[in-house]
Amino acid sequence: MSTPDLHLPTIHLRPPRNWINDPNGLTFHDGHYHVFFQHNPHGPDHTGIHWGHHRSTDLVTWEELPPALTPTPGGDDADGCFSGNAVSDGDRMLAFYSAYRTDRWWQPIATAESRDSGLTWRKHPGLVIPTPPEGTSMYRDPYVWRQGERWRMLVGASVTGERGAALLYESPDLVDWQYRGPFFADGPDVDGGWTGWECPQYATFGDRGLLVVSLWDAVAGPRSTRVYVGGEEAGRFAPTGHGPLDHGPDLYAPALLHAPDGRWLLWGWSWEARDQQWSHEAGWAGVLTVPRELSLTENGTVRQQPASEVLGYRGRKVVHATGWSADDDLGEVGTAFDLTARVRPNSDAPCGLRLETAPGEHLDIVVDPVAGELVVDRDHASLDPRAHMGRYRIPLSGQRRSVDFRVIVDGSIVELFLESGESLTVRCYPTGPTPWRLRAFGEPEHIVDVWELDAGGRRTAIGHDELHTAAS
Known part of the structure; x- marks a missing residue:
């Protein structure tokens, strides 16, 4: 197999x-x-x-x-x-x-x-x-x-x-x-x-x-x-x-x-x-x-x-976490999940969520209250040197102390959406085995919910025999 x-x-x-x-x-x-x-x-x-x-x-x-x-x-x-x-x-x-x-x-x-x-x-x-x-x-x-x-x-x-x-x-x-x-x-x-x-x-x-x-x-x-x-x-x-x-x-x-x-x-x-x-x-x-x-x-x-229809892929809820904490283990997630979060810094120090896939391998979503930006950091997202690295930013407008966002992770694609409407798309290639773990770092106040994503049987293909019948 x-x-x-x-x-x-x-x-x-x-x-x-x-x-x-x-x-x-x-x-x-x-x-x-x-x-x-x-x-x-x-x-x-x-x-x-x-x-x-x-x-x-x-x-x-x-x-x-x-x-x-x-x-x-x-x-x-x-x-x-x-x-x-x-x-x-x-x-x-x-x-x-x-x-x-x-x-x-x-x-x-x-x-x-x-x-x-x-x-x-x-x-x-x-x-x-x-x-x-x-x-x-x-x-x-x-x-x-x-x-x-x-x-x-x-x-x-x-x-x-x-x-x-x-x-x-x-x-x-x-x-x-x-x-x-x-x-x-x-x-x-x-x-x-x-x-x-x-x-x-x-x-x-x-x-x-x-x-x-x-x-x-x-x-x-x-x-x-x-x-x-x-x-x-x-x-x-x-x-x-x-x-x-x-x-x-x-x-x-x-x-x-x-x-x-x-x-x-x-x-x-x-x-x-x-x-x-x-x-x-x-x-x-x-x-x-x-x-x-x-x-x-x-x-x-x-x-x-x-699109609202993407909610149709949500399956079992695997994480529901709230509180103030430093380096808090929020739970296990698979390779395809839909996450919503509210992150509120408790100080001027950067804080956020970490998707940990192996020792030393992690993708970070960072709220930096001093710089006024949200950062997606993939510098350590893969232990394979053939994967591209980099840190990418969305400016946070106004004086917001809390940041609401949604992240869809599906294999190697990560799509992040701020509540204000900005988006950030990256690819990353973890080598660690599943399940991956979700953690909070930097002592933020957080509310996090995560659902599994599952296409189920919702992928079909029309074969050449069916095509011939449909066209005749």
Whole structure:
């Protein structure tokens, strides 16, 4: 019997093996939430990219479907069906994606459609947008949405002056698209510069909007994700502020879905924070975050919290602890759990919670009242030197003496959410055996509750025989 991979997530979306990166094509159609993603079904490397596909009626029970998009040998997407999105249009879903070939620097926009709720897909001949406008040096990742009587599309780009840009197109019918110019462009960045933007996403809240972009560097590759807050003026986005979408190092290329109940949902790609050799040995790489509800407060603050449906994964409560203590053992936890906590420092000394997985191996969540920040410290989170380290911070606004947060730990992914709406995503790779232990340190007053997370039987797959029947 093989040893279970304790780093493989339990409830987070990903195929059982091989490579996954950007979430794509998020849409609600025919009673299902559809989540697509870049996927190599043949290995744990970013090559030969298909669109993997999961769907769900409730965001808890998921079906894994066969790949929706597959590269066509000799075609416009011969080397990969890269990022994009999908829309529900009557009785069909229409996908827009980046057609990748290694012999050109831009990725033209291609389309495919499904008329059987995403089970089978037919690519449209030709390209919707075959060439980028003049003055661009990077071009990829369409995002399409309906606004009033028209369809609109953003495409990630770099424009003259090494500025990241989201380019705007409009169409009356999803077929003929007219270029309207940059929706918004910005840069270069103050901390070293970046070349362009990937995966632009746009959410509206009345007359206000959020523009989410992923910063890509020509030398370093993917860097981080930024959100701009503002509104439209004469068909252009006019920001009033910006900041990081997530304060951690391990979230990139998020995608949005406008749910039928009016919520904006977000999934992100959490890449590996370990050496590539380790991923090859494990046979998989990458995971999607839990679905997050994205909202905008009256004062323009962006809030993220796990979608309410994530509560459906909670099982047995394994920890309930309250009190003042130093180095208090709160109890045993498994490799997948959902934790809520209130931590109140008793002095100016840092304090918090520690997930201890082996002697000398621990992940710390630290409230530093003097610095006014919450710190996630993974410098000792793995005894394996192939794991990445680092300490990551969220500023704590105001003069709060107590800090409320929620942490979802699932194998190697850790997603932390402050009650105020900030998030921080990290990956870590403990080597210690389960059960792990949860401790309080630094004499905080604390209230901590922990539930096991269990996908149970809520993962199914449609096989090729069922697919043939459904498509016939």
